[in-house]
Amino acid sequence: MAGVSHFLILCWFSLLVGAFFGTLTRATFREAFKVGALIALLMVGVSLIIAYVMFFLPLGG
Amino acid sequence: MSETKGGGKMALACLLAWVFPGGGHWFLGRRVKSVVFLVLVLMTFFTGLVMQGRVYLANPEQPLTYLATFANVALGPLDLIGRRVFYERIIYIFPSESDPNLYQEIMRLNRAKILAVTHEYGTTFVLAAGLMNILLILDVFDIGIGRKR
Numbered sequence: 001m002a003g004v005s006h007f008l009i010l011c012w013f014s015l016l017v018g019a020f021f022g023t024l025t026r027a028t029f030r031e032a033f034k035v036g037a038l039i040a041l042l043m044v045g046v047s048l049i050i051a052y053v054m055f056f057l058p059l060g061g
Numbered sequence: 062m063s064e065t066k067g068g069g070k071m072a073l074a075c076l077l078a079w080v081f082p083g084g085g086h087w088f089l090g091r092r093v094k095s096v097v098f099l100v101l102v103l104m105t106f107f108t109g110l111v112m113q114g115r116v117y118l119a120n121p122e123q124p125l126t127y128l129a130t131f132a133n134v135a136l137g138p139l140d141l142i143g144r145r146v147f148y149e150r151i152i153y154i155f156p157s158e159s160d161p162n163l164y165q166e167i168m169r170l171n172r173a174k175i176l177a178v179t180h181e182y183g184t185t186f187v188l189a190a191g192l193m194n195i196l197l198i199l200d201v202f203d204i205g206i207g208r209k210r
Contacts, residue, residue, distance in 0.1 A: 009182050020101045020193055023094055
C-alpha cells in the first residue's frame with residue numbers, strides 16, 4: 001500500500017461516505033445520487049481547501 | 062413500510078442491523094437499500110483492514126479508546142474478523158503490564174501495523190464503518206417506531 005495516493009484515498013472515502021448518506025437520507029435513487037455526489041464533492045473540495053491553508057502554517061517543533 | 066412495528070419486532074430489526082449491516086432494513090422490507098448498505102459498510106470496513114487499520118482496545122489509561130472500541134463493536138461479527146486479523150485473537154481490553162507476555166505480544170502487533178503508511182487512514186475507514194452501522198441501527202429504530210417513512 002506504500003505507493004497509494006493520499007488523494008485517491010480521500011476520493012474513495014468521500015465516495016463511500018457520500019453514497020452512504022445519500023442512500024440513508026433520500027428515498028429515490030435519483031435524489032440519493034444527487035445528495036451523495038454533493039457530499040462527496042464537498043468533502044474532497046473542503047479537504048483540499050483546508051490542505052491548501054495548512055500548507056502555509058509552520059510545522060512547529 | 063411506514064407502520065409502527067411491535068416492540069419485539071423492532072428489537073429484532075435492530076439486532077439484525079447490528080449483526081449484519083443492512084439486515085434491519087432487509088427485515089423491514091427495504092431490500093434494495095439493505096443491499097446498498099451492506100456493500101458500502103463491507104467496502105469501507107475491508108478497505109480499512111487492507112490499509113492495516115487498527116481495531117481499538119479499551120484502555121483504562123486512555124478513556125477515549127472506550128468510544129473507539131464502542132464504534133468498532135457496533136459492527137457486530139465483522140468486528141471479530143477485524144480483531145482476529147489485527148491482534149490474531151479476540152480481545153477487547155488492552156492488557157495490563159501484569160500480564161507481560163500478552164502485553165508484549167499486543168505491543169509487537171501494534172508496532173508492526175503502525176509502520177504501514179496507510180495505518181491511520183485504515184483506522185479511519187474501520188471506525189467509519191462502525192459509525193455507519195450505528196446510524197443504520199438508529200435508522201431502523203426510527204423506521205420501526207414510525208418516525209421515518
